[in-house]
Amino acid sequence: MSPPTITPPRTDLAYLCCLNPACRTTLSVDRVAFACPECGDLLDVVYDWDRLPVPKRLSDFQAKWADRLEPLNFSGVWRFRELLPFAPPEQIVTIGEGQTLLQVADKVGQYVGMNPGRLRLQYEGMNPSGSFKDNGMTAAFTHARMVGAKRVACASTGNTSAALAVFCSATSFGFKAIIFIGSGKIAYGKLAQALDHGALTIQIVGDFDDAMHRVRQVADRLGIYLMNSVNPYRLEGQKTIMYRVLEALAWEPPDWIVVPGGNLGNSSAFGKAFIELKHLGLIDRVPRLAVINAAGAQTLEQLVGTHGMSWLDGLPDMKVADSYYMKLDEAGSKASTIASAIEINRPVNLKKCLRALDFCDGVVRQVSDQEIMDAKARVGAGGLGCEPASAASVAGAKRLREEGVIAPSESVVCILTGHQLKDPTATVAYHGTDQDNFEKVLGSRGVRRAGFANRPVIVPNDLDDIIRSIALYSESEG
Ligand SMILES: *Cc1c(COP(=O)(O)O)cnc(C)c1O
Ligand SMILES: [Zn+2]
Numbered sequence: 408m409s410p411p412t413i414t415p416p417r418t419d420l421a422y423l424c425c426l427n428p429a430c431r432t433t434l435s436v437d438r439v440a441f442a443c444p445e446c447g448d449l450l451d452v453v454y455d456w457d458r459l460p461v462p463k464r465l466s467d468f469q470a471k472w473a474d475r476l477e478p479l480n481f482s483g484v485w486r487f488r489e490l491l492p493f494a495p496p497e498q499i500v501t502i503g504e505g506q507t508l509l510q511v512a513d514k515v516g517q518y519v520g521m522n523p524g525r526l527r528l529q530y531e532g533m534n535p536s537g538s539f540k541d542n543g544m545t546a547a548f549t550h551a552r553m554v555g556a557k558r559v560a561c562a563s564t565g566n567t568s569a570a571l572a573v574f575c576s577a578t579s580f581g582f583k584a585i586i587f588i589g590s591g592k593i594a595y596g597k598l599a600q601a602l603d604h605g606a607l608t609i610q611i612v613g614d615f616d617d618a619m620h621r622v623r624q625v626a627d628r629l630g631i632y633l634m635n636s637v638n639p640y641r642l643e644g645q646k647t648i649m650y651r652v653l654e655a656l657a658w659e660p661p662d663w664i665v666v667p668g669g670n671l672g673n674s675s676a677f678g679k680a681f682i683e684l685k686h687l688g689l690i691d692r693v694p695r696l697a698v699i700n701a702a703g704a705q706t707l708e709q710l711v712g713t714h715g716m717s718w719l720d721g722l723p724d725m726k727v728a729d730s731y732y733m734k735l736d737e738a739g740s741k742a743s744t745i746a747s748a749i750e751i752n753r754p755v756n757l758k759k760c761l762r763a764l765d766f767c768d769g770v771v772r773q774v775s776d777q778e779i780m781d782a783k784a785r786v787g788a789g790g791l792g793c794e795p796a797s798a799a800s801v802a803g804a805k806r807l808r809e810e811g812v813i814a815p816s817e818s819v820v821c822i823l824t825g826h827q828l829k830d831p832t833a834t835v836a837y838h839g840t841d842q843d844n845f846e847k848v849l850g851s852r853g854v855r856r857a858g859f860a861n862r863p864v865i866v867p868n869d870l871d872d873i874i875r876s877i878a879l880y881s882e883s884e885g
Contacts, residue, residue: 663694
């Protein structure tokens with residue numbers, strides 16, 4: 408192995424650094440780079456914390472929460488700006504993202520097998536574009552503005568493109584959105600957003616992994632700014648989801664954070680948030696992290712669970728991943744799950760996620776589409792609704808409870824990543840009475856029963872019949 412590159416000490420307070428410990432190339436934040444120019448590895452935003460003004464206690468952030476008039480304090484991302492200090496405040500692009508909430512959900516907790524008061528749902532569907540992606544977009548758009556980028560692009564299973572489109576349409580810095588999606592793979596609510604907000608929408612024949620591959624090529628060739636979560640600034644914004652969880656718990660870390668895993672940006676960001684908070688002495692206990700794959704897109708679960716892949720101080724054995732991907736290709740295997748937001752086989756942030764799992768004593772599980780849809784129905788009935796991918800967190804928590812990995816008395820936060828109305832097709836197929844539609848949308852994916860279906864009652868257009876069916880329903884309710 409060649410000796411590590413010696414980089415001169417940097418004078419900037421924030422810069423990019425290659426994740427590879429044998430490389431550690433650094434770059435200034437005024438550069439545009441989505442991979443290390445020396446070795447191609449992922450890049451991290453790092454800070455010279457010793458020279459930065461960091462609050463002494465997390466509770467110091469609390470005062471900003473009530474300040475609704477200053478946009479940077481109103482934002483649920485930027486009121487924590489001392490913990491992501493890569494941008495001059497006057498360059499920050501914000502549309503009021505991160506006004507989200509942590510909800511105690513006892514009915515959902517009962518389904519999962521938790522004691523009362525122990526299960527909480529962090530509802531990121533309240534963001535302007537309806538998913539957690541806005542937390543990352545505000546940071547990446549801020550960086551795009553810093554470097555003078557105008558054309559911004561992403562490949563997307565839907566929510567990244569929705570967030571990108573919203574940030575372009577709702578700001579006046581001349582940003583133009585270009586979106587790559589796989590054919591037939593995007594939920595209607597999300598496609599509707601991309602179109603309605605005026606994004607150039609390029610539908611390629613292929614799936615997300617194909618679209619991701621192409622957008623990187625196009626971004627390279629045309630010098631377009633890339634907004635996928637390989638963009639390290641995205642993850643800086645997404646760290647704040649954890650800050651808000653802590654804030655809602657009066658700065659007392661929960662025992663568990665449970666999050667769905669797709670491209671693994673969120674889990675990576677959460678890990679980085681806790682690594683930094685611990686380093687800064689702002690927390691003394693780190694929550695455990697559970698990352699939940701959907702069966703049908705279970706690369707992380709396979710690599711970590713079956714093939715024993717781990718962080719190894721920054722030198723995970725990537726050959727394990729390469730040979731796994733080769734086998735997928737040989738088998739012509741494509742990601743497939745009703746949870747379209749996590750229908751991803753080649754997670755770009757794999758390495759960073761391994762770091763997060765290592766630091767947070769993490770676990771990885773996969774859950775079936777049946778478990779996801781059932782959990783989603785329980786969330787809808789006992790919490791704020793979510794889309795299928797989000798419900799993987801609740802299904803995963805239930806699995807971990809059943810295995811005894813999570814105790815009923817522990818404090819668990821499941822991240823509801825996206826809004827219920829993102830994917831009405833899945834919801835209506837599950838609850839509806841149209842059996843053909845059920846088969847087409849869910850049955851074809853191995854979902855056999857809609858155990859928690861809330862069926863619409865179909866009655867003739869007759870007052871007596873209507874009254875009778877209401878009486879019948881009220882009786883069955885007891
Ligand atoms: C993007 C997305 C995910 C996956 O998050 P990653 O950071 O890619 O792992 C999960 N749920 C929803 C609703 C999403 O939009
Ligand atoms: Zn490198």
